[in-house]
Amino acid sequence: MTAPFPTHDVDNQPPEFAGRDLWADDIALREAVEREGAVVFRGPLEAYGRLAGGDLLRLSFDAHRDRPRLRTHDRFGHRLDLVEFHPNYHAVMASAIEHGVSALSWRDDRPGSHVARAALSYLHGQAEPGSSCPLTMTHAAVPVLRREATLHEWAAKATVPHYDPGDVPIGRKRGVTLGMGMTEKQGGSDVRANTTRAVPSSGEGGYTLVGHKWFFSAPMSDGFLVLAQAPGGLSCFLMPRWRPDGTRNAFRLMRLKDKLGDWSNASSEVEFDGAWAHRVGDEGRGVATIIEMVMLTRLDCMLGSSALMRMALAQAVHHARHRHAFGKALAAHALMQNVLADLALEAEASLAFSLRVARAVDRSGGDAREAALARIATAIGKFHICKRAPAFVNEAQECLGGAGYVEESLLPRLYRQAPLNSIWEGSGNIQCLDVLRALSREPETRAAFLAELEAASGLDPAFERELAALRTELVHASAAEAGARRLVERMALALQASVLLRAASPVAELFCRSRLGGERGQAFGTLPGDARFTSLIDRALPE
Structure with missing residues (x-):
């Protein structure tokens, strides 16, 4: 127990968040990993969940505060072109690569490896999202490099579970x-x-x-x-x-x-x-070559934004349970419960969508319909999920009040990070135009999208109405550039609803009522008053 200040006692403050197990805390993640066929990888995911919520989260603060510095020359004038990082950054990168965040899906050919790698990326993005950039690009480059016989060494060493930050030729590096x-x-x-x-x-x-x-x-x-x-x-x-x-x-x-x-x-x-x-x-085939990687990097944008939302939600719920105002915990106030429940609903839907796409990627090599779904769903999800993240994180900040605007709370870092994924790998308009292009030039993507929705037909009345409307609208969608954002948003919500309904998720009915049925306002915290708020909050983060 610390000694009291001479002028005041320190009370009504939440305990430190770090030290949590991000895998054990996340019921929705565990369910999605099993549902999408990656339960065989549970052991590595459990281990990384503990690491990400503990040591990696602690290391991340210095990795962000001490930003990278460019060294163009040494003191004698020799050209270097090096970037220097805080040692904690290298420690984070080493943990990520050793645990498979950048290459599990290429080192292990068992079904579900892409889903497991996606879950690892999601866990990592909650702790230290900045390092996700090189991890994502290394992961996405491997299948392209593997097709070039002369680049075999590069492809092989990009999948080695060893991080080597040294500036030396590839022949002297393990990874x-x-x-x-x-x-x-x-x-x-x-x-x-x-x-x-x-x-x-x-x-x-x-x-x-x-x-x-x-x-x-x-x-x-x-x-x-x-x-x-x-x-x-x-x-x-x-x-x-x-x-x-x-x-x-x-x-x-x-x-x-x-x-x-x-x-x-x-x-x-x-x-x-x-x-x-x-x-x-x-x-002359540069764009076509790069597009082979785009599906993977777009998926990681979805996962990155989902991870930011998940960590922001966890921070908000943790604070609201321990902070008291007007005679009771913030989390016991009905209006705060509405906000937290709405955030929990959004976060779970984003994760469920992302891991469903990961399964489509996992199966795309041998299943044409899954390949077509992955092709269009990555653009849909990249647009929608990444657009939702900034407003989501800001709402979570508000749950902490002024403390959420202070760097020590983690929320400012998450808020600065939140817009990135909507810009990186093609902005929102690019994603929407790509969806229109796919619908126009690749009819198999339209068929795969509708088949994914049809699989949930009859499970919810609001979903059924939206499905009928989309069947009609998609007939002429390729010519509707001005309305592309509205269309892609509807497609995203319908896909999220389809995944949740087929999973029999306890949040599915409320998601359909609020997102498809119109029983919700523009801001978070506007769910219908009869919703079971505490159940959603308890599902989102155990006590």
Whole structure:
């Protein structure tokens, strides 16, 4: 017991949150992992849930406070182009890679491995979301690299459960991480407008790159997938930090981006001045090559936003149970219960949707309908879930009052992080246009989407009405660009409802009433008054 202050006693404050078991705390996660076919991986998930809610969460504070720093030169004037991090960042990365956050799905070919890897990513994103960027890109690059025989070493070492932050050639490393460089200042999402040039190199079987990237993600990585204009058109390349002959590659980190959030992770601008790179895929097929990775990175955006919502919810419930106002705990006040229950409903629906998509990804290699569902559902989920996160985290902040605006509470960090996933890997408009494109050019995606909804037909009257309306609306959806956001939002809500209904989730009926049936206002905390608030809150976080 601490000694009292001479002027006041410290009471009516919640205990520390850290030290919780994020797996054991999360009933919805455990149910979803079993439902989506990954229960065989329960052991690794249990272990990582304990680690994420304990040591990783504690390490994350210094990893964010002490932001990455760029070192362009050493003291003698030699070019370095290194990014320095707080030691806690490296400790977090080492734990994540060793436990499979970046590669479990490639190291273990049992059914459900993609679902398990998604659950690991979800647990990790609650503790330290900034490091999720290089973990996601390393994960997404593996299947593309595996198709290139000359890049076998890169693909193999990207899946090794060992983190090596050293700046040395790949031949001297057990494990590697990968970053990306797609965006240029004149093009943004329009990557076909890229001007970086790739010229075939006569002596090494590769290409030399000349150009500039406006966003170069995870510049501390060992290699980078970049887009550049080759003689045959826009192409994809693997650009290593070190050339095959063991010399430093010819790229220069110009500056680190001063970002709103995501402080533990580095993003930069870069110049290529004859940098050596190996082509991945055919010339002129750069976009098609990158699109193979997009399904995986979009899924991780869904998981990342779901993780932020989950941690914000847990912080809010924890605080409200221990903080008293007007004679009783905040969590005992009916209006606060409505807010917390509404947040719990949103968080569970987002997780359920994300892990259903992970199962579609898991089965896409041998099931055409699952592949089509993964194709369209990742764009739908990327738009909707990532859009919901900022308002969600802000509502959770408000549950803590002024304390939620103070860095020590964790909520400011989550709030700064919340907008990122809606921007990264294509903004909201890009996702909605991609859904329209899929509906127009890939009719199998429309069929897979409707089949997913039909599987829940007859389980809820509000859902049944929405299903009938969507059947009609999807007939002409591909021509409705101006209304694309509204359509994709409805598709997302219907998919969430379908997953919850088929799971017989105790939140399914209220989700349909509030999200599909109109029994809810614009803000969180506007659920119908007869809802069983305490049941939802208790399900969200055990006492």
